[in-house]
Ligand code: HEM
């Protein structure tokens with residue numbers, strides 16, 4: 001019996017449909033408003049990028065997955081020009097002349113949220129992830145003496161120890177006619193070097209047959225993948241990592257060993273087996289002088305951050321340098337001849353090799369083609385906005401950055417053969433002279 005004619009009970013399915021539709025309409029309105037408010041409608045770019053960082057996230061994933069990041073960047077530049085909108089509030093600048101304007105020490109732009117994934121749970125003061133330039137330079141000043149030229153020269157004997165071990169390993173493989181995975185050993189070598197100059201002792205990756213000590217190489221690689229993606233949509237970091245749950249997880253074996261060393265050195269700053277200052281001695285001395293700014297936790301953050309930052313980029317660069325030399329025997333011969341003529345001994349001293357043009361050119365060319373970061377080093381325009389050298393106006397509070405990979409292949413800077421990969425090292429030499 002139907003006692004309410006005309007009334008049909010609304011099912012769960014219909015309600016869900018209504019709620020979802022309202023949700024979608026609200027989300028779309030938010031995206032459109034957010035896009036309008038950014039004031040970037042005068043900057044061309046892919047349609048989706050105007051409304052969502054999802055475009056950049058997807059593009060970053062493809063770049064990592066297919067190893068074609070620079071190719072994708074150059075495609076964007078060819079299509080949209082030197083200034084491209086790559087997100088609702090993000091702009092990518094391909095003009096080499098903009099590099100000093102965005103990154104120069106005098107421009108003092110703050111870092112953007114792309115650095116948020118570098119924040120370990122609960123720790124906000126690693127140098128790399130401090131966003132505002134004032135705080136950053138304050139912390140940088142605290143540790144800058146550890147990186148002065150005089151200090152660097154003091155670390156040289158430490159590096160020599162590691163060079164000797166590396167050469168020993170190469171020789172063992174050569175005499176036994178055993179293939180050696182140079183990529184892998186470049187990583188072992190660089191992480192041992194940075195550990196030796198930071199804490200006075202290597203992690204031990206180069207011992208015996210060589211192994212990934214404390215799983216650091218593996219972890220750093222996984223983190224590179226994570227940060228490459230999450231930097232494009234930084235709020236994801238809060239959801240995935242920087243939350244109460246993750247803060248309670250146990251420290252990794254790597255953090256444990258670094259923590260142990262730091263604690264010991266804070267208690268006994270000058271151990272007997274430590275004849276020369278390493279980076280940690282500088283940090284500990286700063287702690288003694290400015291205990292409130294450089295507290296014990298800060299010493300740990302600087303030490304562990306240095307180990308990761310100082311192992312990752314150098315090992316990738318060294319690996320690529322070796323690969324270019326291995327694939328260009330002519331360049332290898334030329335480099336060898338230059339080193340022989342300079343009567344270079346092993347291990348070479350910095351003063352002995354610092355003015356060798358072909359060596360310098362080889363290293364610079366490897367840096368040029370080096371595929372360091374998977375995202376732009378992001379900065380944020382200040383309250384006044386920013387005028388780019390080509391006259392384009394960028395409004396205030398806009399994320400801005402230059403893609404190093406594409407700019408390093410820009411014909412305006414490096415000449416017509418800039419995109420030849422890998423190109424003869426001779427060209428690098430000419431540029432360098
Ligand atoms: C081939 C060598 C290297 C390359 C290509 C390289 C590259 C980089 C890049 C791209 C950044 C980020 C800069 C930014 O976001 O603005 C950085 C930061 C950093 N690197 Fe390196 N790096 C190298 C060697 C080293 C070494 C040997 C150490 C330590 C001994 C080191 C320690 C650091 C530290 C502590 C930071 C954070 C600095 C800050 O934010 O003020 N790096 N590096």
Ligand SMILES: *[C@@H]1O[C@H](CO)[C@@H](O)[C@H](O)[C@H]1NC(C)=O
Pocket residue numbers: 181182183184
């Ligand atoms: C050498 O090591 C690299 C880096 O770990 C790895 O990607 C590569 O597959 C290894 N090559 C061989 C032949 O094992």
